[in-house]
Amino acid sequence: MDFELDDTQRAIQDTARAFARERVAPAAAENDRLRRFPADLIRGLGELGLLAVNVPAAYGGSEAGAVAYALAIMEIAAADCATAVTMAVTNMVGELVARFGTEEQKRRHLPRLAAAEVLAGAFALSEPQAGSDAAAMRTRAVRRGDRWVIDGAKQWITSGDVAGVLVVWARTGPADGGGGGVTAFLVEQGTPGMQVGRHEDKLGIRASSTVALSFDGCEVPDSARLGEVGQGLRVAFAALDGGRIGIASQATGTIRAALDASVRYARDRQAFGVPIAEHQAVAFMLADMAVEHDTARLLALRAAALKEAGRPFTREASMAKLWASEAAQRAVGRAVQIHGGVGYTEDFPVARYFRDARVQTIYEGTSEIQRLVIARELLKDGTSRG
Numbered sequence: 001m002d003f004e005l006d007d008t009q010r011a012i013q014d015t016a017r018a019f020a021r022e023r024v025a026p027a028a029a030e031n032d033r034l035r036r037f038p039a040d041l042i043r044g045l046g047e048l049g050l051l052a053v054n055v056p057a058a059y060g061g062s063e064a065g066a067v068a069y070a071l072a073i074m075e076i077a078a079a080d081c082a083t084a085v086t087m088a089v090t091n092m093v094g095e096l097v098a099r100f101g102t103e104e105q106k107r108r109h110l111p112r113l114a115a116a117e118v119l120a121g122a123f124a125l126s127e128p129q130a131g132s133d134a135a136a137m138r139t140r141a142v143r144r145g146d147r148w149v150i151d152g153a154k155q156w157i158t159s160g161d162v163a164g165v166l167v168v169w170a171r172t173g174p175a176d177g178g179g180g181g182v183t184a185f186l187v188e189q190g191t192p193g194m195q196v197g198r199h200e201d202k203l204g205i206r207a208s209s210t211v212a213l214s215f216d217g218c219e220v221p222d223s224a225r226l227g228e229v230g231q232g233l234r235v236a237f238a239a240l241d242g243g244r245i246g247i248a249s250q251a252t253g254t255i256r257a258a259l260d261a262s263v264r265y266a267r268d269r270q271a272f273g274v275p276i277a278e279h280q281a282v283a284f285m286l287a288d289m290a291v292e293h294d295t296a297r298l299l300a301l302r303a304a305a306l307k308e309a310g311r312p313f314t315r316e317a318s319m320a321k322l323w324a325s326e327a328a329q330r331a332v333g334r335a336v337q338i339h340g341g342v343g344y345t346e347d348f349p350v351a352r353y354f355r356d357a358r359v360q361t362i363y364e365g366t367s368e369i370q371r372l373v374i375a376r377e378l379l380k381d382g383t384s385r386g
Contacts, residue, residue, distance in 0.1 A: 012068040015048055016075035028080035031207035032352055037162060038207055039119060041083050046116025050087060052094040059098065059110035066304040070249040077253025081356040082207035084253065086120055088246040089158045093121025093167055096239050100227040105186060109165050118164020124154040124213060125169050125236055132369050134236060139215060141170035141183060148185065150218040160211040161196040164189050169232050182232035186224045193218030204355030240364060241317050242307060247364045248300040248320035251328040254357050255293040258335035261350050262286060265339055285334040292331060296324035315377035322370035325360035332357045
């Protein structure tokens with residue numbers, strides 16, 4: 001078991017860390033307050049090769065692997081979760097096109113995604129009545145000659161208004177209980193018939209854009225189809241497995257940010273004549289946060305290493321996402337507690353961490369869904385793989 005990073009992984013980590021500290025962190029509070037999408041930061045990530053970390057170099061990607069991607073997300077998320085989630089979704093879209101796309105699709109979309117020429121990618125799967133149950137989607141695509149006409153609505157779409165290319169899932173056949181009648185399509189921003197709806201007024205990650213989308217007679221050519229007809233949920237689930245590594249990494253970054261802020265504050269804040277870090281109650285909270293951070297990091301990197309090695313990683317990705325996202329809830333709660341009254345104000349960053357972390361147990365599959373996935377995989381394999 002080798003815990004050392006290779007040169008490429010370390011270079012990606014160092015690049016992301018420097019960008020996070022120099023560019024992302026100084027803008028995070030103001031972008032959050034103004035609910036301002038950080039277009040300049042996303043372009044900066046593209047210039048550094050961080051929007052297509054696990055995409056082949058032939059198409060403009062960094063080709064650095066899943067471990068490097070996880071490390072990069074951790075660094076950006078420690079500075080700002082809103083920037084990290086936009087980065088994560090764009091990487092997800094790029095990986096999907098690289099894996100399932102035709103040569104034409106790869107050459108058209110991947111270089112522009114990697115360089116932030118189209119600013120971001122979006123993943124349009126969820127619907128008002130179909131979140132965890134993706135097979136219940138009602139958006140439909142009907143084939144007319146060499147074109148498809150999409151009608152329906154999507155909800156909670158990250159970057160849906162700014163993305164240059166969106167992966168949109170629609171029902172193309174009868175519901176069969178297993179989602180076999182669903183197909184994925186690449187839809188470009190500005191395609192007639194696709195409209196951006198309400199911008200969600202969110203509790204946290206407010207500098208990322210989350211919108212509703214509607215499709216009314218939205219026509220795309222058959223060449224925009226991503227993967228085979230009826231295999232759309234296979235495409236979606238492949239993305240979600242990798243996406244859960246991204247959210248686990250994002251949550252790990254959140255824990256680190258909360259821990260670092262708490263250590264600084266506990267060293268400086270005096271109570272009863274000594275720094276509060278010297279009080280056992282506070283010291284124990286810091287210790288628990290440190291243990292949970294390292295556990296989350298190791299689980300996320302294990303899942304990423306399995307993915308990079310081409311081995312099964314569904315269970316491990318769900319374990320990492322479940323643990324890291326729930327540990328982040330505990331960490332940000334402790335951070336606010338350590339800060340006391342000022343932790344409940346926007347004068348200190350832990351209030352933003354507290355708000356940002358809450359969604360991590362919800363998107364890319366709720367904690368409840370992760371437990372179902374883990375149990376299903378455990379029962380299927382009949383072994384803990386320990």
